[in-house]
Amino acid sequence: MTLLDRLAADMRLMFRRPPRQQYAALCYRFKKKTGEPEMLLMTSRDTGRWVIPKGWPMSGKLSHEVAAIEAFEEAGVRGTVETEALGSFTYPKVLKDGIKVPCRVQVYALAVTELAKNFKERGERKLEWISFSEAAKRVHEPELRDLILMFQARMADALAAGAPPARSMP
Template identity: 50%
Template sequence: MASGVKRTARSETRQGAALPWRLTDGGRQILMITSRETRRWVIPKGGRMVGKTDPEAAAQEAMEEAGVRGEMDPTSIGVFRYAKGLKDGGVRQCVVSVYPLEVLVQLGAWPEAHQRERRWMSLSEAADLVHEPDLAALIRDFDATPLED
């Protein structure tokens, strides 16, 4: 580069995520899954997909990773960032748009069932268990969002 500044930072990779939720007598619950490598509690997410909108891609990730289908809200409730560890030891910065998914169907068998655990939990428990502060804030804010009739 002419300025003599070395560019080492890559641009962030954009991803979409589903926030699978259901309404119970005790209020809203979130379906959390474990990541394959670190076994941390996360929400279903993945990269953009050719021919799909970000909410459609997030819905597909929810089916593959958590075994759920439902009504996807096409409007993101916000974004969070995280550092994705790569197989070569490197790290990629990701920015993830989050879309609420009201779960209508929970499958007994799904593509990644043997690779992940899934568990319904309260929004406050889910927010406490995730490692990303921005995602925890989105989950807590979602708990305060009124339900539409």
């Protein structure tokens, strides 16, 4: 197979294949002093873009459980994960061979209650706790931006209605 034939086959496969599925956690907490909500963003290992923890399906694990596991492995956070997805977004995943394939990422809210000092990908990414508005500015995917802003509005409505925060963090 010539290089041109391989590229043509890869392109056909890329456009024919349904999006690959991943699961992600939108990690949030409330500042102890002010009670303001904030969310966690981290950089990707390859491009340094701002992203949320996400990963591939795991055998024997439900999608929201995968999101929680990825949040711990990639960012060292644990907490209570919602079992119903907030929504999803798509992005072009660049595979090891350089081929881009569409990925659909189902996102679950995770109320952070614990920050670990040691976790699998410690030191491989930059982590920042920031406002939802700032997070929406930093991410590249428009659908993820919309999810962040929708979740921010949901949090504001819950706080206005007097719903207590899940648990305050420093």
